[in-house]
Amino acid sequence: MREYTRTVQIGDRVIGGGNPILIQSMTNTKTEDVQATVAQIQALTAAGCDIIRCAVPTMEAAEALTEIKKQISIPLVADIHFDYKLALAAIEHGADKIRINPGNIGSTERVQAVVDAARERHIPIRVGVNSGSLEKELVEKYHGVTAEGIVESALDKVHLIEDMGYDNLVVSIKSSDVMMCARAHELIAEKTDHPLHVGITEAGTLYSGNIKSAVGLGIILYQGIGDTIRVSLTGDPLEEIRSAKRILKTLGLRKGGIEVVSCPTCGRTQIDLIGLANQVERMVEDIPLDDIKVAVMGCVVNGPGEAKEADIGIAGGKGTGMLIKKGEIVQRMPEDELLGALREELLHWNEN
Template structure:
């Protein structure tokens, strides 16, 4: 039996985003961003509540105009999560969002305004005890840096972030975290590594504009997975062109795969082959839907035949192994019962409920 590799996380400074500790050895925080119109308070709060139920720790909302910035008042008052204001171009929006309860700001180097605008933002952040994320994206770097580095290179991203961090530090502001995102996975990895070698500021990980559900999750897993296994990262967001709740789901799968955190059910399922004699695809889809609300970190298996059944999935808390029109329900390698294919899902859910109760009892 191989010994699992344990990730040693890089030690960064600690800041607070509302009540959530970031950096300094705090647990990795999962973030997402609402895609509702922030001015629609009810819709935005409904989505934030869904994200919280999915396991999100911090949420970001756009503040494209003053009406949206003022909407942070009722949103932050009712949100179960700390809310970060996403600010571009207009420092007045940052000040308004902070004054209306935002727990943090996300600003981009070079587009927040002149020095006076930066001063006003920093003064407001200090006065209200909020954090600032300095975010650089490959697609929105200042022209002088693009010319100097010949494009949005990792070095250009790092220089942009270090320059803006220095501006905040010069004003005595320390509650800073940073992100250095590119839609190019290799550039993203290189930028974070380069920055981490020069600074101990906490890092928010992400591959920007990653794409749709499948392609985006793969790109994010490759980019952020490499960094997480390096020990880098204090918060993360999987940026997908999809329901924001799927971002949170993908983030937890990523953390579980890296041995850095588990939430909810981890499903193990075989890829199917010529031995499969049950409708495993439909069974898996139904099981995923039925288990979506389970928060206990259980490992379950959906296996298509006895070859890949209780033996290979013996470590699963609960599992199914299929046969011709029938299947067995097993737990930790021990067969519990044999049932008809039509009853497999219902019996499986019952067995999962038992495992949930046992987990709660053992961890109360």
């Protein structure tokens, strides 16, 4: 993260200024359905979500925020399109941040009304621009949708709100084109010190979306750009949190948890290594250990040596398996007992 960005408070969280990068997601429930929305937010919070965004397409949704806020523990962002009155209502009903695109809110007077309400409640405004909604004149100016056009559009809207006397802003510029998105963030980071919310929009399904998000966010975050992130996936929002945590941990931007490493299968593999590795990855999610590396190996011949950099590991072959610590075999057992033995070791890790 860029240490020279301004700090912005969203509920009880602070972003920018070198603070840790926070993970966001968005509910896919009907916001008007308080019970379903709260249940999803609570599940996302347990998974590691730091900030949640809810769509506010109706006045009923805006009014539901009051009750939703009572039952959740993370900041809530209201996502507004087109109707400035919904933004005003969301602010009135307790939103911790408002997401708008000033370009589709309407007249300057309507944007001013939203800014005035945000100022009164001391809540930040997220100025969002997507490549798909780039203004016609900028498309013509740059001969198509470009990173330069996206940045100009975003900064025009930032300056509009700053000229209204309000600078409590977060900026978001997104594109489904990974390299265009990366370039746009490089450009805007040189031109503003407002915190940036980073993501690859409309990334796709779990498979393609995860790859595009990992590549795009990796490029952007590695340059120290970005203060909050969202992995946008067509799927269960819980998967967005799992992916975001893994991306941050892989880049060294977030510590904690258990890391699972596993070897690729080969002709020597004599166990269901793919199934075992997936079982281990799921199993360790609820074990509260920090910075432990677990290896899952498919070969009793090379397994111990290949797992020597892990804290603990298992390897198996032809009905038998072994428990390994720091490359040393500590126990042999039937293959079907490996998973249980590993779990017991991890549950009692700090007792050793």
